[in-house]
Amino acid sequence: MRVWYIVCASVITFLAQISGVYGWNELCREAIESTAMSAITYMRLRRLKVILKGSDLVDYTWWGDEVLKRIPESYPLHYQFQTDTTCSSYNFTCENGLCLVSGVRYFFYLLMNAGYAINDSTQPNFQQPEFKYPKDIKFSPSDCLKYLVVLISDLHHPLHLDFKGADSIGNLPVDLTDFPVWKEMAMEILGTYAPSLSAFIREVYMPEYIRMNENAWYGSWTHVATLGSRYTTELELFNRKLTDTFEVWAVETASLNCSTLFSRDDVVPMNSIPGFTHAIKFTQELDERLGYLLRFQIVLAGARIAIVINYILTHREISYNEKTGLLIEKDPAKEFTWETLLFCFLFLIFLSFLVALIVVFVVVSRMLYKQCLEEKFRNFFAKFKRPRSHRYSPINRLPE
Structure with a gap:
C-alpha cells in the first residue's frame, strides 16, 4: 500500500x-x-x-x-x-x-x-x-x-x-x-x-x-x-x-x-x-x-x-501590413517608399499640366481680346467722348 x-x-x-x-x-x-x-x-x-x-x-x-x-x-x-x-x-x-x-x-x-x-x-x-x-x-x-x-x-x-x-x-x-x-x-x-x-x-x-x-x-x-x-x-x-x-x-x-x-x-x-x-x-x-x-x-x-x-x-x-501580414517596423508617415515616390512624381506631372493649361488659357484669351474685342470696345467708348472744339481763325486772302 x-x-x-x-x-x-x-x-x-x-x-x-x-x-x-x-x-x-x-x-x-x-x-x-x-x-x-x-x-x-x-x-x-x-x-x-x-x-x-x-x-x-x-x-x-x-x-x-x-x-x-x-x-x-x-x-x-x-x-x-x-x-x-x-x-x-x-x-x-x-x-x-x-x-x-x-x-x-x-x-x-x-x-x-x-x-x-x-x-x-x-x-x-x-x-x-x-x-x-x-x-x-x-x-x-x-x-x-x-x-x-x-x-x-x-x-x-x-x-x-x-x-x-x-x-x-x-x-x-x-x-x-x-x-x-x-x-x-x-x-x-x-x-x-x-x-x-x-x-x-x-x-x-x-x-x-x-x-x-x-x-x-x-x-x-x-x-x-x-x-x-x-x-x-x-x-x-x-x-x-x-x-x-x-x-x-x-x-x-x-x-x-x-x-x-x-x-x-x-x-x-x-x-x-x-x-x-x-x-x-x-x-x-x-x-x-x-x-x-x-x-x-x-x-x-x-x-x-x-x-x-x-x-x-x-x-x-505594433501593427501588421494588411497585404503581407508582416510586422510594420517603421513609421509609415516617416518612411519614403517607391509608392510615395511614384505618387509625388505623378502629382508633379499633374501640377505641371495644370499650370501649362492655365498659361495657354491666359495667352489665348489675350489674343482673342486683341483681335476681336479691342476695336469694338474702342469704338464703343469713343461715342461717349465730347467733340473737340476749334477756335475761329480767319483766312487771310491776298487782294485780287
Missing part, C-alpha cells in the same frame, strides 16, 4: 510540473485579465486588439497552461525559487535566464523593441537580459504579450516564488482531517486525502471557493478601482523604476511565504506520509486568509499587468 502511495504521489508531482498545478487555474487567470482589461483604454486598447488580431486578454486564459504542456522544458520559466527561508535576502538569478523575473524582463524588452516608436523622445533604451528559451522559437509580438501577461500573473502567486527543495511550502501535504468535505473532494479530484498544498489550492480549493462565492466572484471586484488610491501609487512606482519594479514585485510576493500566507500554528507534525514530517493544518482561519489573500493578489496582478501594457502601448505602435 505504501509503495502504491509513493507511486501515485510521484505521478501527481510530475503531472503538477507539466500542467502548472502550482499556479493560477483558468478561472483565476480570467479574473486577473479582466482586471487588467478594465484599465486599458482608448488608443492603447485599439493597439492591443491589433496585436491580438481582434481578441483581448481574457480570450487567452488557457494559453499559458497549453504552452507548458507542449513545451514542458519551459517549466522553470514560471518560477523564481528562493533559498533563504528567513526572507532576509532574495534570489533573482538563474541559469540561462530561464526563470520568472528574467522572463518578464525579456518579453518586456522584446515588446519595447517591436514595431516602431510613437513617443521616441520619452522612451528609454532597455538592455536585453540574458535569456535562452528551451526551444528555438521566434516569438511574435502576440506571443510576447501573452507570455508577459502569464508571467506577471505568476509573479503574484506566492508558490511561484516558493522555497527550493526540501524547504518547499507547495510540496507540503495538507491535513484535511477536520474538513471531511474537503477531504473527500481531494480524494475525488487528486486521488489522495492529503494532497500537496500547490495541487490543493489550484485543483480543489480555488474551484470550490469560486463556486461557493459565485455571485461575488463574477461581480465588479475585478476592476482596478478595487485598489483605490494604491493603483495610482503602483503607476507612479513603475514610471519611476520601470523594469526594476519587477524585482520589487517579486520581493513583495516572496515575502508572503514567510509571514502572511502561513503562521507557525498552521504547521503540524505528520508522519503518515513518507518523506514528510510536517503538514499544513487546514482550519477555518486559514480558509478565510487564503481566500482573501488570493483574491487580493488577483486584483493586484491584473492592475500591474495593465500598468505594464499601457506603458508599452503608449510608446510603441
Whole structure:
C-alpha cells in the first residue's frame, strides 16, 4: 500500500510540473485579465486588439497552461525559487535566464523593441537580459504579450516564488482531517486525502471557493478601482523604476511565504506520509486568509499587468501590413517608399499640366481680346467722348 502511495504521489508531482498545478487555474487567470482589461483604454486598447488580431486578454486564459504542456522544458520559466527561508535576502538569478523575473524582463524588452516608436523622445533604451528559451522559437509580438501577461500573473502567486527543495511550502501535504468535505473532494479530484498544498489550492480549493462565492466572484471586484488610491501609487512606482519594479514585485510576493500566507500554528507534525514530517493544518482561519489573500493578489496582478501594457502601448505602435501580414517596423508617415515616390512624381506631372493649361488659357484669351474685342470696345467708348472744339481763325486772302 505504501509503495502504491509513493507511486501515485510521484505521478501527481510530475503531472503538477507539466500542467502548472502550482499556479493560477483558468478561472483565476480570467479574473486577473479582466482586471487588467478594465484599465486599458482608448488608443492603447485599439493597439492591443491589433496585436491580438481582434481578441483581448481574457480570450487567452488557457494559453499559458497549453504552452507548458507542449513545451514542458519551459517549466522553470514560471518560477523564481528562493533559498533563504528567513526572507532576509532574495534570489533573482538563474541559469540561462530561464526563470520568472528574467522572463518578464525579456518579453518586456522584446515588446519595447517591436514595431516602431510613437513617443521616441520619452522612451528609454532597455538592455536585453540574458535569456535562452528551451526551444528555438521566434516569438511574435502576440506571443510576447501573452507570455508577459502569464508571467506577471505568476509573479503574484506566492508558490511561484516558493522555497527550493526540501524547504518547499507547495510540496507540503495538507491535513484535511477536520474538513471531511474537503477531504473527500481531494480524494475525488487528486486521488489522495492529503494532497500537496500547490495541487490543493489550484485543483480543489480555488474551484470550490469560486463556486461557493459565485455571485461575488463574477461581480465588479475585478476592476482596478478595487485598489483605490494604491493603483495610482503602483503607476507612479513603475514610471519611476520601470523594469526594476519587477524585482520589487517579486520581493513583495516572496515575502508572503514567510509571514502572511502561513503562521507557525498552521504547521503540524505528520508522519503518515513518507518523506514528510510536517503538514499544513487546514482550519477555518486559514480558509478565510487564503481566500482573501488570493483574491487580493488577483486584483493586484491584473492592475500591474495593465500598468505594464499601457506603458508599452503608449510608446510603441505594433501593427501588421494588411497585404503581407508582416510586422510594420517603421513609421509609415516617416518612411519614403517607391509608392510615395511614384505618387509625388505623378502629382508633379499633374501640377505641371495644370499650370501649362492655365498659361495657354491666359495667352489665348489675350489674343482673342486683341483681335476681336479691342476695336469694338474702342469704338464703343469713343461715342461717349465730347467733340473737340476749334477756335475761329480767319483766312487771310491776298487782294485780287
